[in-house]
Amino acid sequence: MRERTKLLLLVGAFLAAWFLPVDEPRLQRSVIEALAMLRDYAREHVLTCLLPAFFIAGAIAVFLSKSAVMRYLGPRAPKALAYGVASVSGTLLAVCSCTVLPLFAGIYKRGAGLGPASAFLYSGPAINVLAIVLTARVLGWELGLARGIGAIVFALVIGLLMGLLFRREEGARAEATDPFAGAADAEGSGARSGALVAALAGVLIFAAWGRPAEPTGWADAVHGIKWYLAGGCLLLTLWLALRRFDAPEREAWVLETWSFVKLIAPLLFAGVLVAGLLLGRPGSEAGLVPGRWIEDSVGGNSLGANFFASLAGALMYFATLTEIPILQGLIGRGMGQGPALALLLAGPALSLPSLFVLHGVLGTRKTLAYAGLVVLLSTIAGASYGALVAA
Numbered sequence: 001m002r003e004r005t006k007l008l009l010l011v012g013a014f015l016a017a018w019f020l021p022v023d024e025p026r027l028q029r030s031v032i033e034a035l036a037m038l039r040d041y042a043r044e045h046v047l048t049c050l051l052p053a054f055f056i057a058g059a060i061a062v063f064l065s066k067s068a069v070m071r072y073l074g075p076r077a078p079k080a081l082a083y084g085v086a087s088v089s090g091t092l093l094a095v096c097s098c099t100v101l102p103l104f105a106g107i108y109k110r111g112a113g114l115g116p117a118s119a120f121l122y123s124g125p126a127i128n129v130l131a132i133v134l135t136a137r138v139l140g141w142e143l144g145l146a147r148g149i150g151a152i153v154f155a156l157v158i159g160l161l162m163g164l165l166f167r168r169e170e171g172a173r174a175e176a177t178d179p180f181a182g183a184a185d186a187e188g189s190g191a192r193s194g195a196l197v198a199a200l201a202g203v204l205i206f207a208a209w210g211r212p213a214e215p216t217g218w219a220d221a222v223h224g225i226k227w228y229l230a231g232g233c234l235l236l237t238l239w240l241a242l243r244r245f246d247a248p249e250r251e252a253w254v255l256e257t258w259s260f261v262k263l264i265a266p267l268l269f270a271g272v273l274v275a276g277l278l279l280g281r282p283g284s285e286a287g288l289v290p291g292r293w294i295e296d297s298v299g300g301n302s303l304g305a306n307f308f309a310s311l312a313g314a315l316m317y318f319a320t321l322t323e324i325p326i327l328q329g330l331i332g333r334g335m336g337q338g339p340a341l342a343l344l345l346a347g348p349a350l351s352l353p354s355l356f357v358l359h360g361v362l363g364t365r366k367t368l369a370y371a372g373l374v375v376l377l378s379t380i381a382g383a384s385y386g387a388l389v390a391a
Helices: 003-018 025-063 066-073 079-093 100-109 114-126 129-139 141-165 167-176 191-207 217-224 226-244 247-279 291-297 303-315 323-332 337-346 352-362 364-390
Strands: none
Touching: 025 100, 025 191, 025 247, 066 079, 066 114, 079 114, 079 141, 100 114, 100 247, 100 352, 114 141, 114 167, 114 364, 129 141, 129 323, 141 167, 141 337, 141 364, 191 226, 217 226, 247 303, 247 352, 291 303, 303 337, 303 352, 303 364, 323 337, 337 364, 352 364
């Protein structure tokens, strides 16, 4: 770095500190809101969602053979198989945009192609069956159906376009990867590894199971016994780890999990703080960006309103299922049906914290491409749906 650049940075930091509006009430509230959002994230998501996801990612990286990943998700795998597996895997987990990141990093590091890995990255938080059903119940069956169809189509289209946009880099990456690497370790990718990952996935799914908006039906019944189910899966995980894997394997698993924690957790927490500072917690008016600006910008069904809804959704953080009551309030304040769908398609799949982490995993170009595709497709889908509803 040149000395002139260092000087300019120091002068800029000095001026920022000099004019920092620490006495401004809105800034004070925003700082408190950022810290409160970080606290809420730590209390509600780290132990029940993020920690199991880190251990799953570590297990994938250590115990799942590279040949198995390459066979189903690798660049040379049949597209129908690769994208089908990626979409179904994400659907079964039904996690939020932040919890899916360690899982995405795990399969991508293990050799999955960028296209299938991107399809998995979108499908995990977006194709949430419970969220789609609740959307239909609370916001209307038309919006619920549109959300379900849009999320499934988006997972495939975004994955295909990411693979196409970076086909040269992916081709070079595929050439550098030995398709037979790990083939001799068939035992490690067999039933014992699958059972361990499935047990961990059970901990993740049941521990993160949210309370339905209406306390009826099977979803509410599962919520009533979620901790028994999660505890049973945890006990099964511990039993499998102690009985089916030796000490060096368990040590390798812990070290790999720790590598994902070091890579992802600092960026994720920084992103949560920034999101809380700018936008506040879901439903809050205490962020630097006033909530009324968002409300005033998503009325009607103009292309601008749909784009703004998509962009806002891509930056805001939604815990699983929280987007539904927030949208219910926004629709009650005049939000159009098109922008509502645009936010539903972009919001759960992206957030400012997840963009921080994706940049660390994929780099600037791939992160911007993925985020741009989500926002663009959500805008188009919202505008089309809005015009269809208005017709």
